[in-house]
Amino acid sequence: MKKRISFLMILLSVFFSSSTPAGINNNIDDNQNFIPTITIRGLFTGFIFRNFAVSKEKDIAIHYDLVEVSDPRFPLSQYPNGIVQFREPRGFRTDDFCARVEGEQIITSLCSLGGVNREGSYFSLIPTNTGAVLIKNIMTGKCLFSEYGGIGIGVPSLEECVLPLMQSDEIYRQLWFLAPAFGASGISPT
Structure with missing residues (x-):
């Protein structure tokens, strides 16, 4: 009988005990803010949205950090997909530089x-x-587009969004995909 009680006590102590003190968060991911670095490319043209504030020889010239924005002036009910900024990756300057509207074009300047x-x-x-995705500017209500045959690297322009999404040839130049950050590479020696 004593053996059974001892065994039960050991089993219960193992079952109810924790290997870490209470109040410590073991999930490290919950405590870190991961900001993805991306390249923005035209879906059908391959056009690359360039960051002109950076020297074009550097890989960082085609990279942006995708940062979620919370601004009480723009409620989620009005923007159900949320609001983001395309920021220049950290470490290049001391201030935050973003892609933003200047007239009918997008430039990279202070956020x-x-x-x-x-x-x-x-x-x-x-x-x-x-x-x-379509990339719609909040201030103008217009979407980014790459010119027909717009190949290479450059800065997209703005035009009226093709909404609702319909079967139209016009929508193709407004379609973008957010690719992982990439840069020049060569074949590695064997």
């Missing part, structure tokens, strides 16, 4: 000019049934 024109750097990603 916020003294708190003014922040919404010029706010974009909403609108999913499509192709796996690509």
Whole structure:
């Protein structure tokens, strides 16, 4: 009988004991903020959205950090897909530089000019049934597009969004995919 009680006590102590003290969060991922670095490419043209603030010889010239923005002036009910900024990757400058609207073009400059024109750097990603997204600027309500046959690296322009998503040839130049950051590479020696 004593053996059974001893065995039961040991079993219960193992069952109810924890290997870590209470209150310590073992899930490291919950405590870290991961910001993805991406390359923005035209789905049908392969056009690459370039960061002109950086020397074009550097791989970072085609990279952006995708940063989610929370601004009470723009509620989720109005922007159900959320709001993001395309920021220059950290470590290149001391200030935050973002892709933002300047006229009908996108430039890379300070994310916020003294708190003014922040919404010029706010974009909403609108999913499509192709796996690509439309990139809509919050301030203008227009979408990014690459010219027909727009190949290579450059800066997209803005035009009226092709919405609702319909079967139209016009939508193809507004479709973008967010690719993992990549750069020049060569064949490795064997």
